Amino acid sequence: MTAYSATSLKAELNxxxxxxxxxxxxxxxVFQELPRGKHLSAEELYQQLETQTAGISLSxxxxxLKLMARMGILRELELGEGHKHYEINQPYPHHHHHLICxxxxxxxxFKNDSILKIxxxxxxxxxxxxxxxxxxxxxxxxxxQRALLPI
Numbered sequence: 001m002t003a004y005s006a007t008s009l010k011a012e013l014n015x016x017x018x019x020x021x022x023x024x025x026x027x028x029x030v031f032q033e034l035p036r037g038k039h040l041s042a043e044e045l046y047q048q049l050e051t052q053t054a055g056i057s058l059s060x061x062x063x064x065l066k067l068m069a070r071m072g073i074l075r076e077l078e079l080g081e082g083h084k085h086y087e088i089n090q091p092y093p094h095h096h097h098h099l100i101c102x103x104x105x106x107x108x109x110f111k112n113d114s115i116l117k118i119x120x121x122x123x124x125x126x127x128x129x130x131x132x133x134x135x136x137x138x139x140x141x142x143x144x145q146r147a148l149l150p151i
Contacts (some may be wrong), residue, residue: 012071031088037109039077039085065115072131089132092103095114097134101141 009028010020030045040048042065043068068074077085077098090096095116099108112135119133124137140148 004107009073018067023060024064024068026056027061028073031086034088039087039107041083041085043083046060050100075132076135077134078136094118095133099137102138103140103142103144103147106141106143 009024013020013024026039026049027045030107031040034040038059042058042061045054045065047063049056065074065076065084069086072089074086075089077087096109097109097115098105099110115135116133120130123130123133
């Protein structure tokens with residue numbers, strides 16, 4: 001798994017018979033510039049790009065996010081808010097997993113090399129090419145547990 005640049009994305013898209021459109025390049029750039037730990041939904045990305053007058057429709061954003069997730073460039077995340085979020089798929093050693101509170105949606109990122117090793121070994125054993133390996137743990141955070149306790 002390697003970090004993507006516009007050049008490497010262009011090469012991979014060309015290899016698959018697609019092209020690097022200005023919209024795809026803009027979307028990749030937004031995700032590359034996100035602070036670590038920040039995730040965006042399609043709607044949040046649309047709102048962000050709308051302020052930059054990028055002129056990218058919401059349907060183009062959805063299609064591009066799906067394409068980049070299938071290619072392994074972005075990680076598609078279910079963070080318990082009823083819609084998908086995306087982040088750049090960072091190569092090792094920046095690879096991480098998520099612990100999510102099912103009540104308040106607080107999300108904590110954590111690292112665990114064992115998970116990635118198991119995923120990699122399993123994919124290799126079956127002849128697969130690993131694009132991503134992620135663990136999402138759904139739980140109730142300490143604050144929400146305290147709120148649930150009777151007084």
